[in-house]
Amino acid sequence: MNGILPLWKEAGMTSHDCVFKVRKILRMKKVGHTGTLDPDVDGVLPICLGRATKVAEYITDSGKSYRAEVKIGVSTTTEDASGEAVEAKQVFQPFEIEKLNRILSGFTGDIQQTPPIYSAVKVDGKRLYEYARKGIEVERPTRIVRIHHIALHEESVRLEDDTCTFTIDVSCGKGTYIRTLAVMIGEALGYPAHMSKLTRTSSAGMTQKDCLTLSQLADLAQDESSVQNRLLPIESGVSQLKKRIINDKVASKVKNGAVMEIPEDWNAGPKELVVFIHENRALAIYHLHPSKEGLIKPVKVLWTD
Incomplete structure (x- = not known):
């Protein structure tokens, strides 16, 4: 499974406890949380599954x-x-x-x-x-x-x-x-x-109405499609970043992590991140090249296939 699970963390558990339990319930290893909540605190804790772990840091940095x-x-x-x-x-x-x-x-x-x-x-x-x-x-x-x-x-x-x-x-x-x-x-x-x-x-626009508790997740886990239907797409984890729609030709370069010339209509500052979108899928995150003028380079490639 790939996507973001908005989990409602109950008081008395650490964020790491939640990750451990989600791994056990879903029987998958690639699971990560998006920012520590103290044990006494309850509330929204987005959990990243599969490929979505690549955007965990951007959810952590969001409002x-x-x-x-x-x-x-x-x-x-x-x-x-x-x-x-x-x-x-x-x-x-x-x-x-x-x-x-x-x-x-x-x-x-x-x-x-x-x-x-x-x-x-x-x-x-x-x-x-x-x-x-x-x-x-x-x-x-x-x-x-x-x-x-x-x-x-x-x-x-x-x-x-x-x-x-x-x-x-x-x-x-x-x-x-x-x-x-x-x-x-x-x-x-x-x-x-x-x-x-x-x-x-x-957290990152996710609220209690979007969330599942661990017990609700355990009930849904009997049917993988039921869980997948409750996951948010990877794109929701980078929704706060600037977007750029790209064509097939550029997409093939982006998937390979290509360093490219700055597009004429590039409107992002030196430290701003831009998500490259192709066919509604976030392929990679780019920014201005830190040492080579006139170029942009990927910070992270999200999809290679």
Whole structure:
């Protein structure tokens, strides 16, 4: 089978657990996920099957949306509910919705984030969580991430156990840590905070309505065609990239990974990727040649036959 399986990951499982179970259910080895979701997080996890594993990185780099519960008044070691409490400050009354909306709007656009110490970001070849587990302090790299949209989810503000909890909807670019965003929101309000719950609501345009659970997949697996009918085409994994329709002559060159002259109507910048489409099939991904002026070269060939 070849295609993208939009899987609804249940809480309590790692992304690698999901890949292992899909391999077992479908009895195939070429299976890969498209970005790690923490065990406590549920939601959309696109799984690539067969040839679709070639586009996994582009799904990982695409935009994602989340629904997060933010708890103001307590911070934790991991910035989420799985960590130990670090600091507490009593919240006496729920925050006004107008104030929250004003604070949240300040996080729209490009913002600086420092990844959590308990994260998979690498420093000197090791994951940050490896340092954290050994109690080793290490300087974490600050980076720029993009928040496309952030808003309070309905009137979800409530006061409980000396803390104030509310839910936000966030659409963001790659590399964004929602738990760190929750901490930053707390800082803007003048309180310690953490992310108490998280659901990924979409990834590369795939939402819950597109997804199967592992148990549903197991039921469908009795008939391979039933599973294939639920898969999304490889092209959906590169839908966010620029497209170029090519003819038969160019397609034969593209399938062989040919370096070619820049077409006259080429409209992509130096770092932009362009998907070459022939007969509704994505054959390859091209960009400007990094060292030879006037040429384009493939970043990845998706189909050779």
